[in-house]
Amino acid sequence: MDKISLKELAFPIIKAIDSFNYLLKSHQRRTAVISYHIGKELGLPCGDIAELVVAAAMHDIGALSVQERDTLIKEDVENPSPHCLMGYKMLSMFDIFSGIAKIIRHHHIRYEDAGKYNEEIRFQSHIIHLADRVDIYLSPDQFILNQKARVTASILEKKGTVFHPDVCDAFERVSRADIFWIEINNLTMEQLFSRMNFLSSIELNREQIEQFALTISRIIDFRSRFTAGHSYTVGRLAQFIGQVLGLDDDMCEKLLIAGYFHDIGKIGIDTAYIEKCGQLTDEEYNMVKLHCYYSGQILSELNSSEWFRDVVKWSQHHHERLTGNGYPFAIKGEEIDTGTKIIAFSDMISALMEDRPYRKRMSIDTAFDIIDRYAAENIDPDMIKIIDRYKAEIETIVDQCKQRAESCYYESVEYA
Numbered sequence: 001m002d003k004i005s006l007k008e009l010a011f012p013i014i015k016a017i018d019s020f021n022y023l024l025k026s027h028q029r030r031t032a033v034i035s036y037h038i039g040k041e042l043g044l045p046c047g048d049i050a051e052l053v054v055a056a057a058m059h060d061i062g063a064l065s066v067q068e069r070d071t072l073i074k075e076d077v078e079n080p081s082p083h084c085l086m087g088y089k090m091l092s093m094f095d096i097f098s099g100i101a102k103i104i105r106h107h108h109i110r111y112e113d114a115g116k117y118n119e120e121i122r123f124q125s126h127i128i129h130l131a132d133r134v135d136i137y138l139s140p141d142q143f144i145l146n147q148k149a150r151v152t153a154s155i156l157e158k159k160g161t162v163f164h165p166d167v168c169d170a171f172e173r174v175s176r177a178d179i180f181w182i183e184i185n186n187l188t189m190e191q192l193f194s195r196m197n198f199l200s201s202i203e204l205n206r207e208q209i210e211q212f213a214l215t216i217s218r219i220i221d222f223r224s225r226f227t228a229g230h231s232y233t234v235g236r237l238a239q240f241i242g243q244v245l246g247l248d249d250d251m252c253e254k255l256l257i258a259g260y261f262h263d264i265g266k267i268g269i270d271t272a273y274i275e276k277c278g279q280l281t282d283e284e285y286n287m288v289k290l291h292c293y294y295s296g297q298i299l300s301e302l303n304s305s306e307w308f309r310d311v312v313k314w315s316q317h318h319h320e321r322l323t324g325n326g327y328p329f330a331i332k333g334e335e336i337d338t339g340t341k342i343i344a345f346s347d348m349i350s351a352l353m354e355d356r357p358y359r360k361r362m363s364i365d366t367a368f369d370i371i372d373r374y375a376a377e378n379i380d381p382d383m384i385k386i387i388d389r390y391k392a393e394i395e396t397i398v399d400q401c402k403q404r405a406e407s408c409y410y411e412s413v414e415y416a
Contacts, residue, residue: 003201004305007193009096009212010054011301014189016219016267017061027135032056033187034131036195037180039124041170046197052124053196055103057189059128061219062087062104084108090218094211096202103128111164126164130155130171133163135184144181151175206253213260220267221405229405230350235259236397237346244390245383251339254307258314258343265294265316277357292316293328310339318343321378341380345387348375353398364395 017028035056039049062083088105091097099122106117106125114121137151138144152175159168174180204212217231238259242252266274269291273284280288296316302308317329317340324332352367362370368391376384387394 003203004302004308005201006050006054006096008301008304009202010057011189012216012264012298013061013219014054014057015298015301016216016264017058027132028057028060029187029189029192030135030138030184031059031128031131032189033184033192034134034180035124035127036192037174037183038127038131038167038170041174042127042166044124048124050196051099051103052127053192055100055107055124056128056131058091058100059087059104059107059132061090081108090215094208094215096204096208096212097215107132110162112161123164126167130163130167134171138184144185145178148175148178148181209253209257210260213257216264217260220264229402230354231260231263232405233259233350233354233398233401234262234343234346236401237350237394238342240390240393240397241342241346241387244387245338245342247338254311255314255339255342257308258311258318258339259346261299261311262295262315262318262343262347263291264298265291265296267298268294275357279358289319289327292319313337314339314343318347320344322380323378325378338383341383344379345371345384348379349394350398353395354402364391364398 014028032053036049036053039052044052060083062085084105084107088101091101091104102120103122103124106121107128109117109121109125109129111126114126134151134155137154138147152172155163155171156168159165213235214232217235221229221231235256236259238255239252242255247255266288269288273280273288276284293316296312299308299312299315302312314337317331317336320326320329320331320336320340321344322332322336324330326332348371349367352362352370353364355361368388371379371384372388
């Protein structure tokens, strides 16, 4: 496994959040910029600043529902606990993000309430809380430098109650310079990350790779109860089929991870299309087709690691077809490799055997019959003939994945 940096691990998640939170798209970046300036002013160590900025850049990851996302743009968040807890729950399963998860867990903490918690409150949480509110106080309709006095006064009047005094003092100092405000509007995430030292790169083991991939998959799957276990099921099916076809362990591991990743691009697709009770119109279907392209864009940072390159390719190609009538690249024939075919089949069988708003889940025999009649020629007829011998095993995998995913989904929703 190649080494990979915290930046390269964080960027797919940050891009995914930005794709979904269109109302808050700049908010994540702007909060990160503000947090960075305050952290530097406070003299935080390099590692703490890296965690601070990454946490700020994904602090609203738990705002899965449209309704909750929209409430976050209000000046005062009445009940921030659900999205803070959900964000913590989603990220804490990946041990490399455990510190970031703890920061996000309390990123709306009121300073006067901090002593009421029987758990560690990370100092960076206080920084993100203030940075988050600075951006909410800013009006997009007014030139930012004309708002310096008003926003600064609004923050400082809550010093020692809502906001940590040390963080307020650091904010007051950095906010005197115009460059602080100018960079809120103009500094890109790439430019911001280039200023920081992410220390040594990380060599992930297999368990950590799977933790990371599951973290990514839950960002999209948990948006709807109809897809709560889809990516998990696709990953497990793809790994099994790779084993059936005699592929080596490394290839099967990549198939598992690609299955977890493959639909991350749907984060940029309106959930109304995913949960529509009737058939999609041509216009709606064209919108849904964008998800493969988005998957490639979101995961592109991982291409810096040779190990992940096949994974990224299979994720963005999983709707390509041998006949060339797939999307988005319309590649065909030998351009479509074995990994892509396996993810494509796993995606189909998983979708057919899951409940959807417009139909109930299908039996294994019905699902295979549909694939044999309508899809085999587009994927790989010979491969599907081999897989057909393992219907019983596939049915067991789908059922087990469904039970596990539903348990995780409802536990997370309840937890939040």
